[in-house]
Amino acid sequence: xxxxxxxxxxxxxxxxxxxxxxxxxxxxxxxxxxxxxxxxxxxxxxxxxxxxxxxxxxxxxxxxxxxxxxxxxxxxxxxxxxxxxxxx
Amino acid sequence: xxxxxxxxxxxxxxxxxxxxxxxxxxxxxxxxxxxxxxxxxxxxxxxxxxxxxxxxxxxxxxxxxxxxxxxxxxxxxxxxxxxxxxxxxxxxxxxxxxxxxxxxxxx
Numbered sequence: 001x002x003x004x005x006x007x008x009x010x011x012x013x014x015x016x017x018x019x020x021x022x023x024x025x026x027x028x029x030x031x032x033x034x035x036x037x038x039x040x041x042x043x044x045x046x047x048x049x050x051x052x053x054x055x056x057x058x059x060x061x062x063x064x065x066x067x068x069x070x071x072x073x074x075x076x077x078x079x080x081x082x083x084x085x086x087x088x
Numbered sequence: 089x090x091x092x093x094x095x096x097x098x099x100x101x102x103x104x105x106x107x108x109x110x111x112x113x114x115x116x117x118x119x120x121x122x123x124x125x126x127x128x129x130x131x132x133x134x135x136x137x138x139x140x141x142x143x144x145x146x147x148x149x150x151x152x153x154x155x156x157x158x159x160x161x162x163x164x165x166x167x168x169x170x171x172x173x174x175x176x177x178x179x180x181x182x183x184x185x186x187x188x189x190x191x192x193x194x195x
Contacts, residue, residue: 001135011184015182016185040132042138045132049140049142052125052146053185053187056124056125057124058128059128
């Protein structure tokens with residue numbers, strides 16, 4: 001079974017020790033709200049636990065692309081197009 | 089113009105000695121958030137049958153969960169100069185981004 005960590009950076013690394021900042025960078029976390037995916041293994045788990053005060057973690061089956069994440073966040077438009085206007 | 093308390097030159101502590109009720113509530117929320125991260129990572133590693141020393145430490149008695157901690161340890165940390173060897177948890181630098189859950193045995 002495929003398992004991925006979905007890591008969301010919740011807290012900034014400003015003012016924190018270099019080791020923590022570099023660990024965050026290693027996980028691809030550059031600023032708050034950034035979401036990255038990592039396969040479940042010892043190395044990634046250890047890095048996430050190093051940043052346990054700064055991140056939120058979920059377990060997912062497969063990673064999403066960044067533009068797919070953006071689409072998930074987007075507010076629903078409030079309407080659906082049943083058919084195009086020029087479909088006669 | 090009336091001078092501010094700081095300008096009056098008095099001995100004014102700007103950080104209160106204890107946390108306010110709302111600070112304590114946010115402190116508990118942060119502790120629970122860390123607990124959730126540890127539980128999630130632990131569940132994933134258990135499912136894959138991977139052992140990790142850091143996880144063993146974070147799930148041991150040395151790192152209790154928020155629900156297992158006495159209030160004394162949630163809001164007060166060990167200080168060798170403090171009254172009763174304690175000081176407010178909000179007195180430590182970057183206290184919202186670090187974990188300091190247990191005190192030395194005997195304190």
